Amino acid sequence: MWRRLGFLSPAISSSKRQNRIPESLKLVMLFATDAVKDDITASRRPFITFVLGGPGSGKGTQCARIASAFGFAHLSAGDLLREEMSCDSKKGKLIRDIIMEGKIVPSEITVHLIKEAIMSSSADRFLIDGFPRSEENRIAFETIIGVEPNLVLFFDCPEEEMVKRVLGRNQGRIDDNIETIKKRLKVFEMLNLPVINYYSAKGKLYKINATGTVDEIFEKTLT
Numbered sequence: 001m002w003r004r005l006g007f008l009s010p011a012i013s014s015s016k017r018q019n020r021i022p023e024s025l026k027l028v029m030l031f032a033t034d035a036v037k038d039d040i041t042a043s044r045r046p047f048i049t050f051v052l053g054g055p056g057s058g059k060g061t062q063c064a065r066i067a068s069a070f071g072f073a074h075l076s077a078g079d080l081l082r083e084e085m086s087c088d089s090k091k092g093k094l095i096r097d098i099i100m101e102g103k104i105v106p107s108e109i110t111v112h113l114i115k116e117a118i119m120s121s122s123a124d125r126f127l128i129d130g131f132p133r134s135e136e137n138r139i140a141f142e143t144i145i146g147v148e149p150n151l152v153l154f155f156d157c158p159e160e161e162m163v164k165r166v167l168g169r170n171q172g173r174i175d176d177n178i179e180t181i182k183k184r185l186k187v188f189e190m191l192n193l194p195v196i197n198y199y200s201a202k203g204k205l206y207k208i209n210a211t212g213t214v215d216e217i218f219e220k221t222l223t
């Protein structure tokens, strides 16, 4: 991926050596489609960005900004699960119970929903928001979908700020209460941080300080 982008822009080929991440994420976003078109071996290989961060770190808010600025399709794993949860079925009830407990829904359910959403879209670049939540999720995605993400964004936010944002969200989510938030923060630390560390070690992670206003964070994301 980075090699292909390197053909397109000298700025990108002068990436930071230690982690292969280019200086400007904006350039990556702008060239994402060209990188896909450059790959003549795949009939369809979308540019995939995982967007990670703790509960309330602003993933959804920033994804909406990135999606509209760079033409990405925004798939929120949480939204896909909440849609499925609203079905009056055994699976819907299972998802509801897990979300209430702040735990992680079995990988096969989430990966199946993401796969269907990708397949029913004609987009060539995706932001996958709030996934993978665990190493098990990550391995299931790579096995079932058969690709690795091109890029991983991590919105790094202090716990106190995340709790404040979640409690102020006011969208009627069943998990936006202090008991569930505490559990979600523990799950984030225990299961999601290892995924973040994994992608950091692979040189795919782009860490963004997620404090400040929405505009400031968006600016930080692009510089």
Ligand SMILES: Nc1ncnc2c1ncn2[C@@H]1O[C@H](COP(=O)(O)OP(=O)(O)OP(=O)(O)O)[C@@H](O)[C@H]1O
Pocket: 053, 054, 055, 056, 057, 058, 059, 060, 061, 062, 078, 130, 165, 166, 168, 169, 170, 210, 211, 212, 213, 214, 217
């Ligand atoms: N920089 C910011 N400053 C203040 N409030 C913010 C900021 N970014 C987002 N918010 C607000 O904080 C709340 C949580 O943001 P958002 O839904 O984007 O987080 P999230 O990471 O997607 O959370 P979750 O993992 O729970 O889905 C929302 O009400 C949003 O409007």
Ligand SMILES: O=c1ccn([C@@H]2O[C@H](COP(=O)(O)O)[C@@H](O)[C@H]2O)c(=O)[nH]1
Pocket: 055, 077, 078, 079, 081, 098, 099, 100, 102, 103, 104, 105, 106, 110, 129, 130, 131, 132, 133, 137, 175, 184
């Ligand atoms: O990949 C995923 C994504 C989400 N969940 C469950 O949904 C809630 C809410 O997710 P948000 O990303 O905060 O909208 C999360 O706490 C998990 O319980 C999941 O299991 N797997």
Ligand SMILES: [Mg+2]
Pocket: 059, 060, 076, 078, 130
């Ligand atoms: Mg969200």
